[in-house]
Amino acid sequence: MKHLTTLAALLAGVAFAGAAGACDTTLRASDTHPDGYPTVEAVKAMAQEVEAATNGRVCIEMFPSAQLGEEKDTIEQTQFGVIDLVRASFGTFNDIVPETQLFSLPYLFRSTEHMHDVLDGPIGAEVGEAFAQHDLIALAYYDGGSRSFYNAKHPINSIADLKGMKFRVIPNDVFVDMMSALGANATPMPYGEVYSAIQTGVIDGAENNWPSYDSSGHYEVAKYYTLDQHLMVPEVVAMSKKTWEGLSPEDQAAVKAAALKSTQIERDLWAAQEKASEEKVKAAGSEIVSEIDKAPFIEAMKPVYEKYVTTPEAKDLVQRIQDTQ
Structure with missing residues (x-):
């Protein structure tokens, strides 16, 4: 309960700065997540800071819960300046900013801290420059959690435990190839069908982060959760380049x-949200495998990397990410 209290305290400390009538410029920000979600609350905090720093000249109005559209649509609207700010997953930018594609590679990051170090350093700055070539200004990189395997059959302690199992994955070729490389079978399907599919044995399990494992109720039908952290896809807050260029240097x-x-x-x-979800599912009886040797899993990804990391530039970027300490 301590971490639940911490989450509530953090949320309480992030005040909403909506559009103010007195503002000279009001920017519209979009997010598909609902009020209270970490990304939404963080953009609200950003709005509060901007309004204070500009003495009310610039305000940001937050539109959560996909009010302005789903991620792909809102990214396109932001490129055209119809929307001023968008929070979206790197995965949704894959067809727009090619440099984001590599961040969907399995086991690219050793840990959450490693991902933060990469994004907060020179590599993050380079990726930001790539966004600028597509009429977008990357302002901040957020955490979207790490995805791990859960299933209804047995604990996964090694690659051998995955052999022949059927896992739901996002309809994405990289994910399908990842499961094949691990000796399992990928079953792409809509997220909303996963609970019943596990319950009826159509699939053995799925993969996702702590909050999704919790909020979806999947822990009720798949009690074995292994923290292999095979995927960490960052989130980005991007501004329309058109909007950015319309701001004064001071306001920028x-x-x-x-x-x-x-x-x-x-x-x-x-x-805080991850910790609250972890405590909830543990209390409900989920069995968590937290100590796992990732080396064999990473080794198994060689054919996946050979397939998707083909250019000298991509190979160099992957190497620099892996070398980041």
Whole structure:
């Protein structure tokens, strides 16, 4: 309960700064997640900082729960300047900003801390420059958690335990190839069908992060959860380049500073939400495998990397990510 209290305290400390009538400029921000979700609350905190730093000249109005559209649509609207700010997963940018594709590779990051170090350093800056080539300004990188395997059959302690099992995956070729490389069978299907599919034995399990494992109720039908953390896909807050260029240098600096400050707020909120979900599913009887040797899993990904990391530039980027300490 301590971590639940911590989450509530963090949320309580993030005040909403909606559109204010007195503002000279009101920017519209979109998120598919609902109110209270870490990414939404972090952008609200950013809004509060921006309004204070600009003495009310610039305000940000948050539109959560996909009010302005789903991620792909809102990204396109942001490119055209119809929407000013969008929070979306790197995965949704794959067809728009090619540099984001590599971040969907399995076991690219050793840990959450490693991912943060990569994004907060020179590589994150380079990726930001790639966004700018597509009419978007990358302002902040958020945490979207790590995906791990859960199933209804038995604990997964090694690759051998995955052999022949059927796992739901996002309809994505990388995920399908990842499961094949691990000796399991990938079953792409809509997220909403997973609970009943596990319950009826159509699939043995799925993979996702702590909050999704909890909120979906999947822990009720798949009590074995293994923290292999095979995928960590960052989130990004991006601004329309058209909107950015319409701001004064002073206001641009204020927006950038507020976005960077919101990064830690989002990460703290995410960590608290993860801990609350972990405690909930453990109390409900889920069996958690937290100590696992990832080396064989990573070794099994060689054919996947050979298939998707083909250019010298991509190989160099992957190597630099892996070398980041």
